[in-house]
Amino acid sequence: RRPLTILAFESSADDTCAAVLTSTRKILSNVVIKQHEVHESWGGIHPAAAVMAHQRNMPIAAKRALTEAGLDISQVDGIAFTRGPGIGGCLGVSCNAAKTLAAVHNKPVVGVHHMQAHALTPLLTSWPDVPSFPFLTFLVSGGHTLLVLAESLTSFKIIATTRDESIGRTFDKVSRMLELSWDGIGPGAALERFCAGPEQGSLPDGFYPFPRPMPGQLAFSYASLHSHVERYLHFNGGIESVSLPSKLAIARSFQLAAFSQLEDKLLLALQWCANKSLDVRHLVVSGGVASNTLLRERLNACLKNAPTPLSVIFPPPSLCTDNAVMIAWASMHRFLAHDYDDYSINPRAKWSI
Ligand code: KG4
Ligand code: ZN
DSSP states (O other): OOOOEEEEEEOSSSOEEEEEEETTSOEEEEEEEOOHHHHGGGTSOOHHHHHHHHHHHHHHHHHHHHHHHTOOGGGOOEEEEEEESSOHHHHHHHHHHHHHHHHHTTOOEEEEEHHHHHHHHHHHHTTTSOOOSSEEEEEESSSOEEEEEEOSSSOEEEEEOBSSOOHHHHHHHHHHHTTOOOTTTOHHHHHHHHHHSGGGGGOOSOOOOOOOOSTTSSOBOOHHHHHHHHHHHHHTTOGGGSOHHHHHHHHHHHHHHHHHHHHHHHHHHHHHHHHTTOOOOEEEEESGGGGOHHHHHHHHHHHHTOSSOOEEEOOOHHHHSSOSHHHHHHHHHHHHTTOOBOTTOOOOSSOOO
16 A cells, blocks of 8 residues: 655654654654753743744744655645643644644644653664564653553553652753753753763762662652752852862763663563563663663663663664654554544643553
8 A cells, every 4th residue: 555644743842843754664854943042041941931932933843844855735644743741832732733734634633642652763763673562661751751661552551650850850950050051952961961071081080979769669769869969069069169070070970870770770670571471672762861872881781781681772862852753653553544533632731651
């Protein structure tokens, strides 16, 4: 049969995204309009400012996605959008854009779960060596810290989640506390760049010990790590009094502690799978934090010593952070099965995977 061509929109947090993908896995366009400069002065995503920026940028992103794909809207077979979870007002922008275009042009529409889309990305990007179900997935982003067992395209079991804050949000807060410049790349990537930075020569000997929260439990805690940095700065007279080498040491120690916690819980999860006699062979790591190079190295090293052989799959960094290609991809099995949503479908800000 003729391949499908899907136009997709994503605006669940602070990126305005539109993309065109075919059912034969051809990415015809992938437009991402960032809003870092809108939010830098707030130190995090400001919801009302994000909604306004999405409203400004969505028509531009949609038009550009079609132009770059060399297509007219009439040549598109369906329109997908992120239904949730995310910031309510932000989700509404994609939802309305998708439904209105679809209704006017008589196209089917499908609403997609954002975290499922992150989890399913490797089935697109690692083709033909794709992970087989069931596989483990780390979803590490600004909104979530989840360790999930993906059982099928539509069935996901949460093995561990965070008790407080997400890993990405903690990177954002620590980056802000250390007064790093976001510089158009965003707070998490700015922290990674600072840790790897040209100041490497001035690296002090010591690393600061960080807590390893909830040992033996399948649960994450990141608020304790950010409080740790806060206390360090407080007892050292504030960020203005901290020397560059010390700032570098605390940043690097934080980054390592954030990833050690993922390693600890991964080893517990492997034990959990073994106890249930699950034949799990792949670990997929996705979400914005998965674009971090140190995380990639650490997980690869950690799994070399794992009791069961497991291969780690990271989507390319540009498809780890939010994008609409993953939304189009996660909608594809539904378009192929003619399983569409109504034009009356609403966003779901809170929506478990
Ligand atoms: O998946 P994503 O683009 O959006 C959400 O769904 O949240 O993830 C964004 C998060 C932010 O917290 C951002 O600071 C973090 O991912 N992030 C990183 C890196 N790049 C993005 N964290 C650590 N290292 C990075 N290189
Ligand atoms: Zn995301």
